[in-house]
Amino acid sequence: MGLDYYKTLEVNRNATDDDLKKAYRKLAMRWHPDKNPDNKKDAEAKFKQISEAYDVLSDPQKRAIYDQYGEEGLKGQVPPPGAGPSEFFAGAGAGGTRFKFNPRSADEIFSEFFGGSSPFAGGGGGKFADVFASFGGGRRGEASASAIRKAPAIEKTLVCSLEDLYKGATKKMKISRDVIDSSGKPTTVEEILTIDIKPGWKKGTKITFPQKGNVQRNMIPSDLIFIIDERPHGVFKREGNDLIVTQKLSLIEALTGYTVQLTTLDGRNLTIPVNSVISPTHEEVVQGEGMPITKESPKRGNLRIRFQIKFPPRLTPEQKSGIKRLLAPT
Structure with missing residues (x-):
């Protein structure tokens, strides 16, 4: 009986790409061999199972074959969906195609999420000891440069009229950003962000959208920050x-x-x-x-x-006399 990848990652069969990533992050940090020095052999086996499950379920083609034929079918080269048996099992010389299961290593997947090279290097915790420290469970008090870093914040000016800042307003901002799709390829997506301007906000007020910057490998996406500016008014x-x-x-x-x-x-x-x-x-x-x-x-x-x-530019003698007479102390 093969592994149940969904149970291994503790997700349901309708899990989204975000669900899979969250589950992998949590379980990989829990079962990494360097995190379990007293139970390293069992932890390593569990860690590899978690990595294999994520590798399959995060790849649309592998997941489709697994859902239809299971782990044995995936590794035994059964026909992929939509391919007839004769097409799939035909040899290369006959012009046919085969799906070949090539799982990525646990090290490679872990590095993609948390940065660095092999987590098994060094024997005594390796380069990822500091990663664990940054998650609150490491042997050191602070993270090193090998820990995952956050990209610098992106700041944009949002010009508002004085009326907007007096009454309040809702602004819709369209942004484009680079992300990595489920197959690991970079792509650009567009998104509409809603900003609720509160009555009384001042120039310099900052509105932060966490992790809405470009997605880069081995880095936490940057925050997108809008900074309020005030357009001059004709009266006030x-x-x-x-x-x-x-x-x-x-x-x-x-x-x-x-x-x-x-x-x-x-x-x-x-x-x-x-x-x-x-x-x-x-x-x-x-x-x-x-x-x-x-x-x-x-x-x-x-x-x-x-x-x-x-003030009047000039006064006649009569006007001067009249003003003196009117304003003279009584």
Whole structure:
């Protein structure tokens, strides 16, 4: 009776490629001979069974033959699916084809996942002792360069309007990245990532998508990081959690009273009367009409209104006399 590869990897018969990889990683780390020095012979046998099971089930052609004919059929050169017996068993001289089972070595498969060369080198734990250390079960306190490494993060700028950062928004980002398919060949896939912009996010905020970078052999894929940038607005300027707006008005309005009319970033109309004398340094503060404060919702910053007063370029003698008379202390 041959091995049941699915039971060996502890997966069901509908296991996906990701399921197989997760199962192999877990079991290979558990049963590697260097991890089991007191039971090395049995561990080595189990380790080789795990590697053989993964080798077969991760290869679509081998898996199809195994599912139909079992391990004995796979190794005994039975016809592959879709091939007639005469075609399969015909000799090479007759122009026929044969499927030949050539299992990869356990060392090769383990190296593909965890980096380095033969895990059996050195006798005393070999080059992979540090790999085990990095997984929390090794004989050393820290991993060496032979342990699997993570590729450097990829950073991309995500430009948002001030309205997006005020109200919140959802952005769809299309990315392309290199991966390795189930047969071990490099290929390019496209994916749509969804980014939920939270009200009040600031320039420099980072959104991380773990391991969404290119897939490379013997390396953990890099993280993809989007960094928020803010597009300049035509009316408002942001300072921390406050919004700044500048209003232009005449000297007469500055002296006699002025009403500010504004449309907010979420489309509301604000009417703000200013009845005091407006000096060039005056700032009118409207509480709670600034940017949302993300971690203190529903709290908001303030709206700060600054003024640019237009002075007349010249005055007639009569205007000067009139102003002196009106503004003279009583």
